[in-house]
Amino acid sequence: MPRVPQTLDAEAVRSWCAGALAALGREREEIDAINVYPVADGDTGTNLYLTVESAARAADEAFAKRSPQAPDVAEIIRAMAHGALIGARGNSGTILSQLLRGMSAVLAEGGDGDHLARALASAAEAARRAVAHPVEGTLLTVADAAAAACAAGGELVTVARNAHDGARTALDATPGQLDVLRRAGVVDAGGRGLVAVLGALVEALTGETPAPSAEPPHAPVVLGDCPPEGGSGGPAYEVIYLLEADDTAVETLKARLDALGDSLVVVGGDGLWNVHVHVDDAGAAVEAGVEAGRPYRIRVTHFEARPEPAGRAVVAVLPGDGLAGLCAEAGATTLVARPGETPTGTDLAEAIRRAHAREVVLLPNDTELRQIAAAAAEQARAEGIRVALIPTRAAVQGIAALAVHEPDRRFDEDVVAMTAAAGATRYAELAVAERQSFTSAGVCQAGDVLGLIEGDVAVIGQDLTATAVTVLDRMLSAGGELVTLVVADDTPAALATTLEQHVRTTYLAVDTTVYHAGDGAPPLLIGVE
Template sequence: MTQESTRVEDRPTTLDAQGVLTWARRCVEQLAEHREEINALNVFPVPDSDTGTNLLYTMRAALDRAEGEDAWIAEGGGTAGAREVAVALGRGAVHGARGNSGVILSQVLRAVGEAATFTVVDAATYRRALRTAVTLVDNALSDPVEGTIVTVLREAAAGAGRSTATSLVEVARAAADAAADALSRTTAQLSVLRNAGVVDAGGRGLLILLDTMVGVLTGETPERPDYGVPSDPGAGECVAGAGAENSDRDDAGGPAVQASTQTRYEVMYSLTHSDDARADELRSALRTLGDSVVVVGDGGAGDHARWAVHVHTDDIGPAIESALSLGRIVEIRVTDMLDPLGEGRATDHAVGTGSAGASSAAARPTGTPTRTVAAVVRPGSLAELFIDAGAAAIDPGDSGEGVIDAVLALEADECVVLPNGELSRAQIASLDEALRDMGRHALILPTASVVQGLAALAVHDASSTLSLDGFGMADAAAATRHAHLVRAEQDALTLVGRCAAGDLLGVIGHDVALIDSDPVGTVCSIVDRMLTAGGELVTLLLGDEYDEPSTETVLARLRADHPDVEVAAYSAGPGRILARVGVE
């Protein structure tokens, strides 16, 4: 997209696709710069609050999704405009939303996409986007609380609506100034904020996004007061005794009900293969199980639509089970709000784990158990993918005999093992027995291929308990269908006909699904067949037979045939398996 924004009195009246991307990138930069400030404002109910971190993570997820649109634009091969980029931002934010404030942010970004014209964001679009965001957020929340990010958003929309200017910059400035005024008043609207002498953390994050829009349009970001936490040593004590004035750990006064501060768990997951009616049904069910309920969609259609689900509850199982009949659950995350650092689990994990584990535990004054992920994977490019993602790579060798010793040698209190299809059932049983004999706290997950292992590792959360971490990782692995491509070693009869030595065999799961001779065509056909059952993300691990031109051909064909599906490819190096495919 090369369209230039129209200018009146040297001020842009619109933002094109590149302008929207520039705003999103600046938002990430500004949230990163102010992350600790926002975290510090989130003083209740836990002192190590993470609203700033959640907002930054969510905005980065949004930008990552939109950057795919940016690459398409830069290549000159498409006609993506501001609306497409804005829609991508909204969907990326819903898919990657963290915490209550992150979920709310996702709806603000989604609203921009729904309000934008195809090519530009103008003054009318900005007004409409803020109004739409208010509607989306109000519909998504169980009981909005005044004095939170919801209040700041509503006042920003009202400020934009009061402006009669035709220039985008004037409307953006009116919205940001109204939001700043509303933010300053949040201190008096909630006693928990008044006692601490701070403004709402989520609202502060929203103001940064609105001010960044002004900065992109004018080159100068508005000056705001110092919203830092007061140095009054008694402020924290006042907050700690504030009782049930606010139940949201994500923003001091987040958009939740004013309910119990003793609610223990924050449960988040994504829901696919559902619809708005079932999302409403889930929202009603969750209200009976906890508070701070938010269920928001990304605006997509059909099986590609996704809803982000957030609830504070003491009943983790029912909160998840409520959605089982309403769609497909993915990406489960559970945080213990009363023990976010895991310090209360010290006595639960005091069992000796050998000399290495004992010395490691002694070095941690909080008693928080360490955890490692052991991925059974052959050396080379695949092993590097797991290592880069934070796992320890265990070489299975020719027979898998060294795996047990390698896993037991890892210096960690807890271990999650990813077999990745490299171990037989008997070897897994032997590994399990050895881990139990050593008193190790460990889980062996049913990952039947490296693509399932990578999917599990992507949702690994060392801050949660071992069982919850393993549950989320196993869920991600189970949601990933896998396939691979090999050459037939001899003539044989398969489920799809006779193959000759040297033929390419496309194996989906454990069954031969197609026989071909063209590596590019075969891997594309495998993906096509797998996507008939739905999917949002395709991961390709391509061996040495795929050079750079053939890899680009594969990616171009798949992205053209499946524009709503994300496709990523990585080098897998040499090996008997020519290509591996994962569909999530």
């Protein structure tokens, strides 16, 4: 008979994380299938899984750092909460991260039953504060019920069981509280995920698997037939980012984002926040974050690009918010790569899942991402998604590929056409040298302007415009019909105008297109087709 702990220790927390991840892994597809609120996009189970995966990874890392000794419970609890915060995905995942953060502050003080009861109450209160407009019949309601069911405290296992039972009972009642659930004949997807997480806590403490929820039977849900509560439409984009900012700036940010859209959830504290909102103007949501502090790991998802888990989608990694918004408007699921913040295989695999399509074309748009993208594609294939990786080496190649994308033709034909368009696009980039270095064009000094063609330094100059003209001339010497210029926010506004004029007067048969990459992109990207 397994030992029943009287306090929540570090090993029990790690077991809880692992168990919650396993439970959500088993139930992910079923939770995705009943996801009809706040947006019927069929990814709540996946988002909860990825959030807990990040928490579990952080817990394991806390053990690895202290090996061979185990960390104390306060340390691993905080690691778990921080991991959930930085890895939170979607509306429900963001709320779950706040629940774990709310619990961590109390459990760091002690791990007995009374502390667990207080932790659940603190978590439910913190999660409700994080949501701009709380709605009953959701994960928040289930969290409240879990806290209320164990408010009297008691032994640790008793508190955990009472919380799970209270959450399960509240979950079964959610269709009577939210009309969109009643019409679809399902319980709340986020609430079901929380029941799984609390069930994993009971199992970690007792070794016993709790009985499943007695949720009402339901017919298969057709996602397109289940609009958000209160209307048949809804914002076009989901915007998520991490934000470094102080409390005062975040309060102002909440007001701005609340005016822009809905499903606003802002969680975190101590200078680090996870921001989630649904809006029609993705650029404005990101700009609001820039004004508040430093946003990063920005993810923009176009809801209309994935109305049903069928058809084809394009997933693209872009070097700036402007390009991400542009490609999202063209129907792509995008991932923004910041300087010094290379996307991980998990990030790319999640983006493929967010595309919510049976067939996905993946555009890494960076030579260094090719192996990472290949691993993410293999992971998605193992989940039953057909993925084609086009080894685009620059954003301009990705733009060229997306321009010829036609989801109505056969998958292989579409991939061939996109690959050909990318391969026919020569690319260049302007960068500023950070230190003295030996290059293929000679020795550069810190502050020199470097013109890279196909990844190799071809020109070293002191002036951005002069270097750009030299690079452009070298590329067009081999011919070309279309020049694509991608400029960053901090690039002088006159640069693009000067280059357009140069092409117009020097190369009469060549057209020019200019795009704005936004913040965080290289000063200039050039594509020649």
